[in-house]
Amino acid sequence: MMELLGRIAGALADLNSEELSRLIQEALEGGIPPTRILEDGLRRGLEEVGRRFEAGEYFLSELLYGADLMSESMKTLASRFNFEGSGGRGVIVLGTVRGDIHDIGKNIFKMFAEGCGFKVYDLGVDVDPERFIEAVSEENPDVLGLSALLTTVLPEVELVVKKLEEAGLRDKVKILLGGNAVTEEFGRRIGVDGVAADAVQGVGLCREWTAGGRA
Amino acid sequence: MTPRERVRNTIRFRKVDVIPWYESFYVDTVVRWLSEGLPAHRIVETEWRLRHSRTFLNWPEFKGFNLYDFFGTINLRGLIVPVDGGPIPRFKHRKIGETERYQEYLMESGAIARKLKGEHSWYSMPQFVDFPVKDMESWEKYKERLNPDDPRRYPLDWDKEAYLNLFEEYQEGSTMLYITGFYGFGAELMGIPQFNLAFYKDPELIHDMASYWEYFNIERLRDAVEALKDRIDIVFWWEDLATRHGPNISPRLYREFLLPHYRRVIGFLNKNKIDRVMMDSDGNLYPILDLIVEAGITGLWPLEVNAGMDVRLVREKYGEKLFLAGNLDKRKVAEGGEAMRSEVDSKVSFMKESGGYIAGLDHVVPLDMSYRRFIEYAEYLKPMLATGP
Numbered sequence: 001m002m003e004l005l006g007r008i009a010g011a012l013a014d015l016n017s018e019e020l021s022r023l024i025q026e027a028l029e030g031g032i033p034p035t036r037i038l039e040d041g042l043r044r045g046l047e048e049v050g051r052r053f054e055a056g057e058y059f060l061s062e063l064l065y066g067a068d069l070m071s072e073s074m075k076t077l078a079s080r081f082n083f084e085g086s087g088g089r090g091v092i093v094l095g096t097v098r099g100d101i102h103d104i105g106k107n108i109f110k111m112f113a114e115g116c117g118f119k120v121y122d123l124g125v126d127v128d129p130e131r132f133i134e135a136v137s138e139e140n141p142d143v144l145g146l147s148a149l150l151t152t153v154l155p156e157v158e159l160v161v162k163k164l165e166e167a168g169l170r171d172k173v174k175i176l177l178g179g180n181a182v183t184e185e186f187g188r189r190i191g192v193d194g195v196a197a198d199a200v201q202g203v204g205l206c207r208e209w210t211a212g213g214r215a
Numbered sequence: 216m217t218p219r220e221r222v223r224n225t226i227r228f229r230k231v232d233v234i235p236w237y238e239s240f241y242v243d244t245v246v247r248w249l250s251e252g253l254p255a256h257r258i259v260e261t262e263w264r265l266r267h268s269r270t271f272l273n274w275p276e277f278k279g280f281n282l283y284d285f286f287g288t289i290n291l292r293g294l295i296v297p298v299d300g301g302p303i304p305r306f307k308h309r310k311i312g313e314t315e316r317y318q319e320y321l322m323e324s325g326a327i328a329r330k331l332k333g334e335h336s337w338y339s340m341p342q343f344v345d346f347p348v349k350d351m352e353s354w355e356k357y358k359e360r361l362n363p364d365d366p367r368r369y370p371l372d373w374d375k376e377a378y379l380n381l382f383e384e385y386q387e388g389s390t391m392l393y394i395t396g397f398y399g400f401g402a403e404l405m406g407i408p409q410f411n412l413a414f415y416k417d418p419e420l421i422h423d424m425a426s427y428w429e430y431f432n433i434e435r436l437r438d439a440v441e442a443l444k445d446r447i448d449i450v451f452w453w454e455d456l457a458t459r460h461g462p463n464i465s466p467r468l469y470r471e472f473l474l475p476h477y478r479r480v481i482g483f484l485n486k487n488k489i490d491r492v493m494m495d496s497d498g499n500l501y502p503i504l505d506l507i508v509e510a511g512i513t514g515l516w517p518l519e520v521n522a523g524m525d526v527r528l529v530r531e532k533y534g535e536k537l538f539l540a541g542n543l544d545k546r547k548v549a550e551g552g553e554a555m556r557s558e559v560d561s562k563v564s565f566m567k568e569s570g571g572y573i574a575g576l577d578h579v580v581p582l583d584m585s586y587r588r589f590i591e592y593a594e595y596l597k598p599m600l601a602t603g604p
Contacts (some may be wrong), residue, residue: 015415053460056502060463064408065415090316101317101342105458125342126316126331151546152583180459180521198460203430 001032005041012045012073013052015065016064020045023075023205034077041115046070046115050200055091063112063199068113070085088117090142090210093135095123096179102149107201109145116203133167134155141173145189145202149181157182158190178202217386218289223448226491226538228571234600235311235574237291237540238282243334243582245280251586258285283388285587286293286593291540291573294381294383296447298439300370302360302394305345319344324403325357338424348404351420351475358427372446376444378453382446383519392436392489394480396454397428397473407463414468421472429476433483440487450484450492452512457498458523469506481511493540498522504529507538517541517578526572527565539566540573543596550583551588556595563599574600 004027011020027037043093049066054057058066092113096106103125110120120140123131136144144164148157157177164170175192178199193209196202216224221235240532249255276445283290299314312319325347348354382390395403401410401424414421440447456463464473481492493514494507499522500515507515518524518541526542547558568571574596580589 056461059461059465059468059502060407060458061411061414061468063463064412068412068416088505099331101329103342151581183521198458 001030002040003037004030005030005044006200008041009044009048012069013041013048015049015062015069017069017072020073021076024076024112026078028077034080039214042070043115043117046112046201050112050116050203052055052198053198053200054184054204057062060108067108067111067115067167071111076175079143083181084178090117090206091119091121091139092143092145092206093126093132093141094145094147094201095132095135095137096125096146096147097153097160098126098147099153099156100148100179101125101152102147102179105199106145106147109147109178109196109202112199113203113206116207118203118206129156129163133163133169134160134165136169136173143174143176143206144155145176146178148181151181154181154186155188161192163189174204176202216390219293219386219390219448222291222389222573225571225573226449226493228535228538230570230602232601232602234567235289235291236287236596236600237572237573238294239579240280240407241579241582242280242578244584245282247582248424248586248589252325253285255438258282261429264287264511278322282520285599286367287573290388291449292391292451294385294388294390294441296392296394296436296439297370297373298436300393302357303362303367304360326403326406334417339382343406344453346404346406346409346426349409349419351423354404354420354424361427361431361589361603363431364532375438377532378439378443379446382443390443390446392447392450392484394432394436394450394452396452396456397425397476399454400424402455409507411463412466414472417473425472425476429479432480440484440489445488447489448491449514450489452494453491453496454494455496455498456498457496457503459481459499459519461499461501463498466503468474469503476509477510477512478483485511491538491551493538499524504533510532514538514540516573517576520544520577521546524577526562530566530569535571538571538573541575541577543574543576545576545578545584548576548592549581549584549588554586555592559592559599560593561594563596567599567602 004023008020008023008027011023024037025200046066049058049063053063060067074159094106094110096103110122121135123135125142132144146157146160148154161175177187177192177195194205216232221231224231225235249336259281260278260281263273264276265273288386300322303576306321306325308323309321311321313352316332317329319327319333322328327345327518328341328343330341348357405413491514492512493516494512495516497519515537518526518539520542524542526539529537529539541564544558547554
């Protein structure tokens with residue numbers, strides 16, 4: 001069984017869609033539970049896609065296609081087994097801060113995070129600080145992801161952190177920053193938990209924070 | 216030397232008396248500066264136009280802001296070859312929705328974009344909600360608007376001789392030809408995620424788009440290029456194809472889908488003595504720089520520092536294969552003082568020795584740059600640009 005799951009992981013990592021479909025079919029017909037196919041096959045494959053992206057072997061097209069293959073494969077599993085299969089890794093509340101309406105990077109992060117097993121609540125773009133606080137309070141996420149492309153909205157990022165502190169929620173959630181405007185230096189200055197240069201790095205940090213259960 | 220001579224010499228690694236300095240500005244940045252001391256009367260430009268409906272006299276009408284003369288920068292994009300590269304007919308630009316905070320527009324390209332109310336320009340990029348090309352069927356339909364032979368691509372007063380003289384006489388900046396590279400073209404028609412995915416999910420579509428892009432650009436430009444030939448100083452090749460992480464497409468995809476078409480389009484330009492092509496892309500381009508050079512690109516702007524680009528490293532590796540423009544970190548310049556001075560010192564002195572460099576920030580001057588900081592930067596930078604003893 002592990003050998004077949006390893007081949008599923010490999011087919012996804014190599015972005016070989018035909019081979020991937022065939023192997024999933026073989027696994028299902030062989031009685032391998034969909035949860036194992038998902039966890040030990042597909043997710044390992046997508047993680048390898050992320051690793052290759054970080055190593056500079058893969059680029060945006062490959063990352064997106066890997067996440068797309070994952071999503072299509074999950075649909076196949078869901079159609080056969082009334083199986084949700086998402087969200088086990090942890091919960092992320094995500095949004096682009098007020099004054100900024102950019103969403104490409106945020107959406108790529110969301111796609112990859114969902115593929116890696118996180119439940120993502122996407123608040124969209126131009127999100128008011130109060131809405132972030134409300135969502136953290138309601139969804140009790142492990143991670144709050146704030147995206148900012150424009151340097152002009154960096155004060156908004158700072159404001160969200162401040163409001164979380166005021167609401168007494170700061171210690172309950174890890175804060176992750178992403179987007180072209182943010183830097184490590186800025187992140188350190190405003191006291192967030194991590195700054196990611198891209199989707200894979202961001203999901204890597206989320207995985208680290210949730211590795212031993214809830215962050 | 217005239218500003219144009221300085222640019223022409225710089226991009227050919229010849230001597231200049233003063234290194235050219237180029238900046239471009241968002242309207243919102245200018246609006247901010249007007250409230251911080253930028254004198255409006257010194258930068259307002261008017262154009263004398265005939266008001267057909269009322270009179271036969273020419274009247275001065277507001278045209279825009281000219282900051283080139285005021286700051287002493289060059290107008291790199293001075294005269295543009297007037298050939299339309301967009302869809303004809305255009306989609307009718309109109310507002311299609313509005314909330315308390317946003318306005319949603321159908322753009323002339325056919326995309327739907329949302330912007331925050333009160334913005335005077337697309338500060339960076341809008342949020343795109345929909346795109347006109349989704350698959351082969353919508354692409355075939357869109358092609359009907361990209362007929363290179365449509366006479367509306369050239370001005371009503373297209374008179375080769377007159378343009379030849381105009382391009383010959385112009386000395387305030389450089390003369391330019393605009394081309395949107397294939398990645399920029401596809402991303403604007405399909406959106407970045409869908410376009411990038413299509414390289415894997417629908418490679419036939421991408422091959423067809425790339426072939427048509429090549430044909431469309433060569434044919435629409437043929438008349439102007441053959442007429443203006445050596446009067447065109449630079450091709451401005453726009454395509455934002457990278458982020459901080461690296462290029463959006465891999466070297467393998469670039470080689471397979473872009474390179475053959477780029478070589479043919481640039482080959483067509485080269486045959487017509489147009490041999491300086493400056494690519495405009497943000498992001499980290501290092502992984503595909505060899506391919507960019509192989510494609511025939513000969514210059515880069517703006518070399519985004521936040522993405523790890525450094526004029527000195529690029530020059531060390533590529534020598535005179537690439538002239539370089541920009542790369543002064545806008546964040547350091549906005550910080551002012553020692554941070555600004557050390558950024559300018561370290562790069563400008565190196566590039567002054569090396570040549571083939573147009574000084575400037577590593578992108579359009581951002582909205583969070585105060586007028587005071589920009590003046591401080593201008594006053595520090597300008598004396599350093601003279602190359603004389």
